Amino acid sequence: MSISLLPPGGSRPKRADAVRNHQRLIAAAQEVLAEHGPAGITMDGLAERTGLGKGTVVRAFGSRAGIFRDLLGTDELAFQERVMRGEPPLGPGTGPVERLIAYGRARYAHLVDHLQVMRETLEPGSEVPASGVQFTQIHIRMLLAQAHIGVEDLDNLAVQLTLALEGPLLLALHAPPPATARNVGLFEDSWQTLIERVCTRPASES
Template sequence: MTTERADAARNRAMLIATAREMLAEVGADRITMDALAARSGLGKGTVFRRFGTRSGIFMALLSDGERAFQKRVLTGPPPLGPGAEPLERLVAFGRARLRFLAENHEIARAALDGRTPVPFGPPAMMSQRHLRMLLQQMGVPAADLEILAMQLTAALDVPLLLYTAPQDGENSEVTFEDRLARGWEDLVSRLSA
């Protein structure tokens, strides 16, 4: 692993901070490589080298948030972090993952440019390993634990969730995120039955 040069690290931090400011002020649709370069005071070449494409800006923003999320999973307080029963952690993980996706909805949508084959590859792999470990600890009798963990991961990281929100008036007092979280809890609770 190569160490990032100090000036490159400073530029990256400045670009991320500037992108976050722009996101809050003008929204994802107005963030372009040119606008980010102009706002940060760095050259366009620096922005292109750092991110590659416009979606790369948003992938970098997601990566920062993902690192913080993973830290909470690995070392944070229970039930998301270690110390709770596996089912309780499984429920907490799904709820936290869905919350992360909801909080980063605009960023995640902007990160999808059609050229990225697996938009959430590394985070999905972390989720899959974590879910597999919890399922194993629960003693879930699965024909293929790896496939079950993959399917559960898909329920939390599917880009379709970024675009789908049911339009029914019956549940107007309950948010889509709450409904997804309840569905997740119902699904994983059935695994321990």
């Protein structure tokens, strides 16, 4: 069983010139993000950096928050590519339980790395971004089936594990963690413990 990469946003422009312009703008936005952080990204700044008109930038993204949504989507597809075609244990080539553990660890790290970008996608009245949640749910469901853990309702179990993996980090967008909060490494260890417990069948069922 395999799954396709799931684009987290809307469809990309169809015209070849619009696609090229969008790629140029995304590349420029990634450079600015690396150099100056989210605060350095503006519509006017991207227009100046790429030599494109302000109207082109507006058509590509709609708003400043749209720039960050597309940045998030671009990185999300790159993450999914690593999961589906990368090296094991995240990618194919090892057992389903090992892949589940590796997926949770990699996903936590990916989300934490993108918290600032996620915050910048928020506009008045908009929802907390959840790019990749559908992919996570499908991927977890697939690996649970491959692990033969003796649970009939894998669909709801996959939903619960997806919430355990994605939910806390999305909620963290609304309130910074306290100074005493544990680092992400311990969250990753807890994910491994959870998966090992879920996937270990009682001796009577082995």
